[in-house]
Amino acid sequence: MAVKNFLKALSSNTAEEVGAGELKVVTTHDHAQRIEILDDFEQAGINWLWATDAEGRLIYLSEKAAENLDRPIDELLSQPLTAFFENDPDNPDEKSDRPLQFQLSKRSKIHDLVVRRIPKTMLSDDRPTWWTISAHPKFDEAGNFLGYRGNAKDVTLEYQRKLEDSRLAEFDSLTGLANRHRMNNQLNSLLSSFKAANRSCAIMMLDLDRFKQVNDTMGHPAGDELLKQVATRMRNIIGERGEIGRLGGDEFQIILPDIDDRGKLGEIADKIVKIVSQPYPIDDKSALIGTSIGIAIAPYDGVDKEELIRSSDLALYAAKNSGRGQFRFYSADLKDEEEERRQLVDDLRDALTNDQLDLHYQPVVRTDDHMVVGFEALMRWVHPERGVVSPGVFVPIAEELNLINQLGEWALRRACTDALNWPKSIRIAVNVSAVQFANSGFPEIVMNALAASGLEPERLELELTESVFMGDSETIDNTFKILKELGVRLALDDFGTGYSSLSYLRSAPFDKIKVDKSFVDSCTQKDKNSAKIIAAIVGLSDALGMETTVEGVEAFDQFTLVCSKGAKFIQGWIYSKALKLDEIEQKLGDGGFKIEPDGPELYRPDRRTVLRRIGAIHEDHRYDVMMRDLSKTGARFEGMLGVPIDTKLVLDLGAGQLVICKVNRSKEAMVAVEFETPLVSDGAGGLCTRHRVSPYDLAAAGMPLASLPPGNYPLANDASNPTSKPKFMQVALNGV
Structure with missing residues (x-):
């Protein structure tokens, strides 16, 4: 009954006493008291009031609102509301993408619309501010629009919390990249809208090669730092062309709308492979990883998310199983590479047990007289059903399965034993993986192989890549020291493909540098600098008192060029492919082994x-x-x-x-x-x-x-x- 009396009193045209004279109610005619209440309301900061004219210009604004905007109220009045506020494109709750100007022009009610303050200048460092505004349009008796009357409130703190919660729900906390949830939503949205418009969309699936090794040897904090650096490098490459996501662990995805040009996609993928594979400085150490990429394109390789992702996954497995450090486009003839790889893992264990592996040897030849001075031992696996399996496929598998030490020790022992019967002037080179080299027991394995075979240490050459420098520097230095005390030779393979090669030459006791085949492939092309790089490497090697072997020479135009740049030793098909042991023994006989160069006049890499x-x-x-x-x-x-x-x-x-x-x-x-x-x-x-x-x-x-x-x-x-x-x-x- 009391509530009814109170409401009746508020609607009365006169001030009445409610109760026994204790309370005086303010009526619609008590203008002074109504203004006083309005002032109290505005000063309390609970809400601010604003009004515009028919042109959208502010004709009234609470003083507290002007203080919030850090501007004199005189500067705000008579200006359009849209000069100071705009829709926030990052609003996690705002479903409408219509601009504030459009919503005001509709002349309908506005309810709790979140708007963002526009900075005073493009260079302004104003703190971000968000308001919620509500308003209703005002019309005169003739129906003419007079403007808006509304209220507003600062929701910056609550809104920033909401943005952060939204960001955490859609972005990876470590790298800042989109997470799996956001990438799935983005891909679903793009494919559904692109299908009707006959537009294309490409996705790349990536994972990092040798990332587990970084975690195991350098620790998880180093692994986290590596992932952040990888994310930064990929952002620099992709830019605004697409969105990058970290799906978990070392798995990444890139969405590239409106690109179906496989030339451009290949260039992007190749750049990612090269940039991601460069050394990472972490805690005064250097980490080396790689990446493999699978690419699928809608609508050719799939029209929905599940189909497209499956296609890119198959392409990724194909890239990994083909030797890693490369990209692969999806094609319909790709098998389920994941299942194939699982079977290959089991087969590799059997191959080690059943002696299915073999070594072939590629000659290293002196250019002035074409005499063989050494051989590089190359592992071969002839699978009873699959045929020849590339080392680029099974060596990474061996590294993942922790079989590489067993595989490497077998190769080292076998190579030393085979080389014992060759002329003493001929050396044997054996590749050593970074995982093997990081094993503290590796020097002992080398000593045992030499002792068991009886091979002189100076005839054994261990070929290392820059990846051996990843890990504990003290262990690396100690291993180098022991190996040099043993008297074995050390060669730096794939030289020139990383940023840190010169520092390695300064700190490690190498006897030989091997010029990477990639420089030889393009050395006869006028628009490349490969010939100059080969000359510089040979000159550097000579200055340091090291030998140089140039790899991958196949044609006479390459042969002539590298010889003119000072190459004294060549390993390539122009002399010979890798040979079986019995072929070598037949040609060696009781004397030396001489091979005359033989090959095409011109190198044609694309034929x-x-x-x-x-x-x-x-x-x-x-x-x-x-x-x-x-x-x-x-x-x-x-x-x-x-x-x-x-x-x-x-x-x-x-x-x-x-x-x-x-x-x-x-x-x-x-x-x-x-x-x-x-x-x-x-x-x-x-x-x-x-x-x-x-x-x-x-x-x-x-x-x-x-x-x-x-x-x-x-x-x-x-x-x-x-x-x-x-x-x-x-x-x-x-x-x-």
């Missing part, structure tokens, strides 16, 4: 011999042909007779890869063509087209459907696609 069935399309006819050679700029195939020079063709390389080309040579059934657009690397030693084309896009562009590969084309029987007689003869070939 690959292939034997693959493809399609050649001319006008509205498709011919089945057998491709023999493939390069970035052209191909050679057989299966068509009577094809004139300059004939335009489209080669169907499969999986939507269509290449426009022109015939530049034709003899009987053999045809050579030049591509209109060069191919790009597929990351697995092969080549692919930059773009893939949907058959439906081709049909829309006017290509006759009769010439397309077999498939389900709804318009294939359309009368508007007539066929003509073929102009060339199809030649039947074995296997076609």
